[in-house]
Amino acid sequence: MTKDELIPKLKTIIAPYIQDEEAFKNLTEETDFVNDLKINSANLVDIILDIEDEFDIRLENEDMEKMLDVKSAMDIINAKLER
Amino acid sequence: MNKSQIITYLPYQKPFLFVDGIDSVSENEITGHYTFKTNEFFYQGHFKNNPVTPGVILTECMAQIGLVCFGIYLLKEELNNFSSPKIALTSHQMDFYLPVLPNEKVTVISEKDVFRFNKLKCKVRMMNEKGELICRGFISGMAQILAKAEIS
Numbered sequence: 001m002t003k004d005e006l007i008p009k010l011k012t013i014i015a016p017y018i019q020d021e022e023a024f025k026n027l028t029e030e031t032d033f034v035n036d037l038k039i040n041s042a043n044l045v046d047i048i049l050d051i052e053d054e055f056d057i058r059l060e061n062e063d064m065e066k067m068l069d070v071k072s073a074m075d076i077i078n079a080k081l082e083r
Numbered sequence: 084m085n086k087s088q089i090i091t092y093l094p095y096q097k098p099f100l101f102v103d104g105i106d107s108v109s110e111n112e113i114t115g116h117y118t119f120k121t122n123e124f125f126y127q128g129h130f131k132n133n134p135v136t137p138g139v140i141l142t143e144c145m146a147q148i149g150l151v152c153f154g155i156y157l158l159k160e161e162l163n164n165f166s167s168p169k170i171a172l173t174s175h176q177m178d179f180y181l182p183v184l185p186n187e188k189v190t191v192i193s194e195k196d197v198f199r200f201n202k203l204k205c206k207v208r209m210m211n212e213k214g215e216l217i218c219r220g221f222i223s224g225m226a227q228i229l230a231k232a233e234i235s
Contacts, residue, residue: 040173041225042171042173042174042202042223042224042225043173045199045200045201045202045225046202048199048200049197049199061200064200
């Protein structure tokens, strides 16, 4: 999936969990979930579960550990979708 | 891990321990009980001359039995090798139907909804001795398991 397809889908998923509206409005590939959007660890789990449902994939602990920003999330989703 | 061992792992003590015992536990569900003593500290103020158990305390009782006791059971493998986990309540949604007065025994039944990445979300309900529904809702919490060496 291309960046232009994925970013809107990701934005919809993470919108309910962000604390920093400004960072969310200016979201780019480099946006960090914890440092920029101020998402807490419990909500990161919610995002992982929502991503699994949206893309019909299964994420593991190591995926969760790598999923720190928008870019890594897109890479992991695409890698899973290609399998 | 047996039912009485679960209690020994709880990180609470009086006056904020709201678990008397676990009745049953499995990978999918836990049932436990607590009797609100007449001398609980919050009855002094809630309400003036009219002791009624606060909803936040009912929620706490449900979280201690339905989420923390249950979580300890579900994490039993990790807990054998590691020290007690750091835990946090992360969200809850609760509806209340009946008041709980001093000396009432309540039973909490909690069903696992999601348990992934150390986050536990449960559908929890509290019943009185007549089998009537006191409150019900969803509670979520997180556990962070630290190895013994990491705790100074």
